[in-house]
Amino acid sequence: MTALRERVWWKEAVVYQVYPRSFNDSNGDGIGDLPGITARLDYLKALGVDVIWLSPHFDSPNADNGYDIRDYRKVMAEFGTMADFDRLLAGMKERGLRLIIDLVVNHTSDEHRWFVESRKSRDNPFRDFYIWRDGRNGSPPNNYTSFFGGSAWHKDETTGQYYLHYFAGKQPDLNWENTRVRAEIFDLMRFWLDKGVAGFRMDVIPFISKPAGLPDLEPAALAHPEFIYANGPRVHEYLQAMHREVLAPYDAMSVGEAFGVGFDAAPLFTDIRRGELSMIFHFDIVRLDRDNWRKTNWTLPQLKATYTRIDRAAGEFGWNTSFLCNHDNPRTVSHFGDDDPAWRVRSAKALATLTLTQRATPFLYQGDELGMTNYPFERIDQYDDVEVKGLWRTLVESGKVPAAELLAHLRQTSRDHARTPMQWSNAAHGGFTTGTPWLAVNPDHAEINAASQVGDANSIYHHHRRLIELRRQVPALVHGDYQDVDPEHPQVFVYTRVLDDQRYAVLINFGRTMVDYSLPQGVRIAASVLDNGAGVTAAAGQTRLSLAPWQATIYRLQ
Numbered sequence: 001m002t003a004l005r006e007r008v009w010w011k012e013a014v015v016y017q018v019y020p021r022s023f024n025d026s027n028g029d030g031i032g033d034l035p036g037i038t039a040r041l042d043y044l045k046a047l048g049v050d051v052i053w054l055s056p057h058f059d060s061p062n063a064d065n066g067y068d069i070r071d072y073r074k075v076m077a078e079f080g081t082m083a084d085f086d087r088l089l090a091g092m093k094e095r096g097l098r099l100i101i102d103l104v105v106n107h108t109s110d111e112h113r114w115f116v117e118s119r120k121s122r123d124n125p126f127r128d129f130y131i132w133r134d135g136r137n138g139s140p141p142n143n144y145t146s147f148f149g150g151s152a153w154h155k156d157e158t159t160g161q162y163y164l165h166y167f168a169g170k171q172p173d174l175n176w177e178n179t180r181v182r183a184e185i186f187d188l189m190r191f192w193l194d195k196g197v198a199g200f201r202m203d204v205i206p207f208i209s210k211p212a213g214l215p216d217l218e219p220a221a222l223a224h225p226e227f228i229y230a231n232g233p234r235v236h237e238y239l240q241a242m243h244r245e246v247l248a249p250y251d252a253m254s255v256g257e258a259f260g261v262g263f264d265a266a267p268l269f270t271d272i273r274r275g276e277l278s279m280i281f282h283f284d285i286v287r288l289d290r291d292n293w294r295k296t297n298w299t300l301p302q303l304k305a306t307y308t309r310i311d312r313a314a315g316e317f318g319w320n321t322s323f324l325c326n327h328d329n330p331r332t333v334s335h336f337g338d339d340d341p342a343w344r345v346r347s348a349k350a351l352a353t354l355t356l357t358q359r360a361t362p363f364l365y366q367g368d369e370l371g372m373t374n375y376p377f378e379r380i381d382q383y384d385d386v387e388v389k390g391l392w393r394t395l396v397e398s399g400k401v402p403a404a405e406l407l408a409h410l411r412q413t414s415r416d417h418a419r420t421p422m423q424w425s426n427a428a429h430g431g432f433t434t435g436t437p438w439l440a441v442n443p444d445h446a447e448i449n450a451a452s453q454v455g456d457a458n459s460i461y462h463h464h465r466r467l468i469e470l471r472r473q474v475p476a477l478v479h480g481d482y483q484d485v486d487p488e489h490p491q492v493f494v495y496t497r498v499l500d501d502q503r504y505a506v507l508i509n510f511g512r513t514m515v516d517y518s519l520p521q522g523v524r525i526a527a528s529v530l531d532n533g534a535g536v537t538a539a540a541g542q543t544r545l546s547l548a549p550w551q552a553t554i555y556r557l558q
């Protein structure tokens with residue numbers, strides 16, 4: 001089996017994403033912080049994860065919750081000090097946990113020293129660190145749009161030129177064409193690697209090389225500019241240099257946020273023979289039911305087809321991630337499961353089974369292990385996110401979309417669903433803070449919290465723990481070939497994972513009704529290995545199964 005040729009550590013790891021602002025507040029100011037994370041390392045170790053991905057912890061004015069960095073070598077004051085960071089890393093090392101940090105280098109904050117200099121004059125030595133152009137007859141240099149609303153260009157009065165920003169105006173894009181920019185970035189990466197971090201999650205990394213000549217987007221591209229932004233002519237040259245000069249010498253793990261990367265282009269980023277990234281995040285699953293800001297519907301055959309395409313895109317020499325949530329998405333159980341109290345626990349466990357049995361490195365988002373749900377947002381003033389504010393400005397305030405319509409979509413799609421604080425206990429504010437949380441805690445923390453689940457062997461938390469343990473013991477669940485054996489079934493997801501003579505099948509009923517199911521040819525059960533407790537598992541040789549609502553079982557096959 002060729003896939004086994006590359007049994008590198010990061011393929012076998014399970015990653016847990018911490019959004020520091022919302023994880024655990026140690027000093028009562030309502031904002032999660034680094035000492036708060038250190039205090040919960042035993043909880044994470046007991047869950048069994050290997051790697052923690054920390055969303056940005058750098059000095060930032062927080063126009064986009066840290067995805068706008070003012071100083072790459074300083075810790076955000078609200079989160080603590082460099083000494084707190086060193087203690088967190090030491091605590092992780094003691095427990096055999098690795099840390100990857102968030103590398104946000106497509107853009108900086110406009111308050112970064114480089115940009116403060118750059119905007120001063122056309123001949124400032126830092127001018128060329130960013131992308132400045134003259135306007136076109138009093139309008140922006142081209143028709144690029146920002147993901148947070150409006151033009152991607154901002155006219156800076158000091159010099160009369162425009163700078164490019166794919167995200168907020170406070171997030172100017174760096175000019176990677178400039179060799180000094182690349183040298184600075186490679187240096188700051190080494191700064192953190194020398195401290196002992198194990199690698200990086202790379203924010204919108206395919207965007208770093210800008211389209212040659214910055215021509216207008218064709219009308220058809222305007223709705224999804226990411227597919228143009230992600231295909232700049234030099235992106236692979238830059239990533240290969242980064243790999244050669246920075247990542248490889250440290251054996252560092254890298255995971256690229258491949259926003260805008262199509263399936264065909266995936267191997268260009270992750271084929272191990274090219275020396276670029278370890279793995280990428282595809283957005284085709286979390287965006288299956290989205291048309292920009294609009295929520296649409298998804299079907300199970302569509303979801304299954306997407307899993308297959310993602311697996312095939314990685315091929316033999318590439319590698320994938322498996323995730324259903326992150327800090328930019330609604331909650332896993334509300335999005336793909338059923339957060340009705342009658343079905344929440346079963347469906348959250350079923351989705352954990354799905355996520356943790358892919359041929360990919362699983363990424364769990366904080367609170368997923370508890371089945372945390374979307375927040376019941378009602379009004380615009382309950383949201384914090386810069387993206388929501390941009391949508392409100394460009395759609396509602398301009399009169400294009402009625403307020404009630406946008407609110408109905410946001411209630412299902414907003415990034416703030418994932419950003420409400422971790423629910424540690426049934427205490428006030430879910431035990432997240434003794435003060436006033438920066439974003440309200442979900443009122444369901446009385447039911448859904450870590451304290452109650454750690455003490456309950458049948459909880460969603462313990463189901464995650466058992467799945468992680470099983471994955472560690474069974475190489476076929478990590479490296480084995482992935483095959484969807486019934487792509488058309490509207491309610492049952494069945495796939496096999498095969499490595500040499502080890503054969504497994506995963507069966508998941510994606511619905512509230514019982515399904516009378518005949519196993520496809522060639523799938524012969526030997527024994528149930530791990531089940532989510534929703535129903536009765538099948539015996540060896542049984543071919544007709546009665547699948548209970550949201551039942552999810554891993555079987556060893558004959």
Ligand code: ISL
Pocket residue numbers: 064067068104147167203204257259327328387415
């Ligand atoms: O979440 C999105 C829209 O709903 C995406 O467009 C998102 O902005 C995109 O996936 C890029 O995300 C990353 O970069 C952004 C930051 O706001 C996100 O939090 C980050 O994950 C800019 O740094």
Ligand code: CA
Pocket residue numbers: 025026027028029030031032033078
């Ligand atoms: Ca705090």
